[in-house]
Amino acid sequence: MDPVHDYEIFELGDFVLQHGATLRGARLAYQTYGTLNAAKDNAIVYPTWYSGRHWDNEWLIGEGRALDPSRYFVIVPNMLGNGLSSSPSNTPPPYDRARFPHVTMWDNVEAQHRLVTEHFGIRTLPLVTGWSMGAGQTYQWAVSHPEMVQRFAPFCGSSVTSEHNQVFLEGVKAALTADDAFRGGWYDQPPVKGLRAAARVYAGWGFSQAFYWNKVYREMGYSSLEDFLVGFWEGFFLDDRDANNLLTMLWTWQHADVGRTPGFDGDTVAALRSITAKGIVLPAEKDLYFPPEDEAWACQYIADAEHRVIPGVWGHFAGGGDNPVDVDFIDAALKDLLAR
Amino acid sequence: MDPVHDYEIFELGDFVLQHGATLRGARLAYQTYGTLNAAKDNAIVYPTWYSGRHWDNEWLIGEGRALDPSRYFVIVPNMLGNGLSSSPSNTPPPYDRARFPHVTMWDNVEAQHRLVTEHFGIRTLPLVTGWSMGAGQTYQWAVSHPEMVQRFAPFCGSSVTSEHNQVFLEGVKAALTADDAFRGGWYDQPPVKGLRAAARVYAGWGFSQAFYWNKVYREMGYSSLEDFLVGFWEGFFLDDRDANNLLTMLWTWQHADVGRTPGFDGDTVAALRSITAKGIVLPAEKDLYFPPEDEAWACQYIADAEHRVIPGVWGHFAGGGDNPVDVDFIDAALKDLLAR
Secondary structure, eight states, rough: OOOOOEEEEEEEHHHHHTTTTTTEEEEEEEESOOOOTTOOOOEEEOOOOOOOOGGGGGGBBOOOTSBOOTEEEEEEEEOOSSSSSTTTTTOOTTGGGGGGOOHHHHHHHHHHHHHIITTOOOBBEEEEEEEEHHHHHHHHHHOOOTTBBSSSESSSSBBBBBHHHHHHHHHHHHHHHBBBBGGTTOOOOHHHHHHHHHHHHHHHHOOOOHHHTTGGGGGOOOOOOIIIIIEEEEEIHHSSHHHHHHHHHHHHHHTTGGGGGGSSTTOOOHHHHOOEEEEEEEEEEEEEOOOOOHHHHTTTTSEEOOOOOOOOOOOGGTTTTTTHHHHHHHHHHHHHTOOO | TTTTOOOEEEEEEEEEEETTTTEEEEEEEEESSSOOOTSOOEEEOOOOOOOOOOGGGGBBBBBSSSTTTOOOEEEEETTTSSSSSSSSSOTTSSHHHHHHOOOOHHHHHHHHIIIIIITTOOBBBEEEEEHHHHHHHHHHHHHTTTTTBBBBEESOOBBBBOOHHHHHHHHHHHHHHGGGGGGGGOOOOOOHHHHHHHHHHHHHHHHHHHHHHTGGGGGGGGOOOHIIIOOOIHHHHHHSSOOOHHHHHHHHHHTOOOOGGSTTTTTTTHHHHHSEEEEEBBOBBSSSOOHHHHHHHHTTOOOOOEEOOOOSGGGGGGGTTTTHHHHHHHHHHHHHHTTT
């Protein structure tokens, strides 16, 4: 789409977060694809993932795809903390940088709900979908707004962040913050050593054992394992990824749990049981931090959710858009779901 | 056994390493259990694992166990770099600390072979076994000395370190060395922040997703996830684990490959095909860095090796001796093998 990555801003005003802070002058960055119809009943919400920006979601949108902009109005809201929406890196004092407040999945969905309802006047959503933390926001939409969400399709994500997943993220966080240049978040220059360390920690988790065994990174254009670690992973974390932004989103991820939706008092199962939307839940076979069994667990409590595993060796990145086979698998599932 | 952890030292003299350095006055620390018989045909070699010391192996040795000291003479050699055998932390200049040379699996087994043959006069080994990097040394023994090794039983380890496993270790290394206090290995005080970060990275890998989902750490005496991360994992890395020692063993691990045995010119499959010992290869069902499929791959090239998967949720630590069910499973396999 646009090479300079245009986007729109929805002014959230003084946005009160679930944990009590007020983010004054909060902003939600988003992009849309397609046209909202007169009935305003063709909108799909497709939130971003950990450190992703709206343009990183575009691979799933296109003519002939389930998310066809000639038919649907696809809204991609950028997650709070991702550097485009309100984030440590772009918020003025006093809530800037290391002092940026804790943001929950619920907060993200509330901000998106305001965009969708106040700005666009939309009252129903044929589909919410997303990858990874985008899947978490998808679950949260289905719990927060059953009156709006007709269908939901989280891929490679979960309704609650498992303890193992929390531990994986602890490793990423510890590596990032071990760099003295991080200075407790009050750096003037990026803590490059910590960012590169976090990248190397992440590398083992993002793709499966079999992906590495088969050297599938070669299909992505990397000439060796080390080239993949530097070229893909370190490059990924150095591509405008601000350390405090990463830690803000990491906190959101670690604390994700639909049971923490107001009214459910921490009861994840009750929250899952409250979902009325039709769903297809799409974990990846070899995802190391969102394993299929976690989603099988969730599905047993949802009235109408199919558990459909994405096969193959790509692990978590089955949902990242780099593997055409996985893209087609996810797209086919979305088409199936939209036909229900 | 002995609460002050007595051990013996075998003087290796000027020990020439596979990569060319000579470790002058090299020392191999070891402990033995039981009595060598007159025929000298009842010795079992049971090497240590990444950062383990001989006493950490003792859970598998005992009356009624396969490794019964009333019947067998069990030799536990400490791996080079583990802080007891020659290591960065105990080697005088000029090969001290960050200048400690690269050590291979082959080097470790050569040192152990000298102990076994020169010091004890042993010419045959009914069994070599070990966990994790101890499993790697077990494979190396079977390749380096087919004339001696009658049986081999590697558990939760491999004949060659897979690329994914290398990546996992890159994350551990990057976290440890991200701490400025590491000072390129020339620290006077331990890089505690880096050690704790490495511990948190390791935590996600050592046990399976299901282990954390089921909060099995409670059975180990930890009261919460954070208590497990601090009490077990950080405590583990702060328990006399020297950073340079850890990096020495990490290098050994990353570069482990029986194909690098002199004479095989990097051909892992040829090295596996050369194994004449009878084996039972014991990966753990949910081991995240030594997955069972890697061992199934190895077994297809070994003339007489059974692939027997340790079931359950403990992941890599199924071989760590903390779970009685897994201990019994491994012990039963060793008994089966010794009866062949």
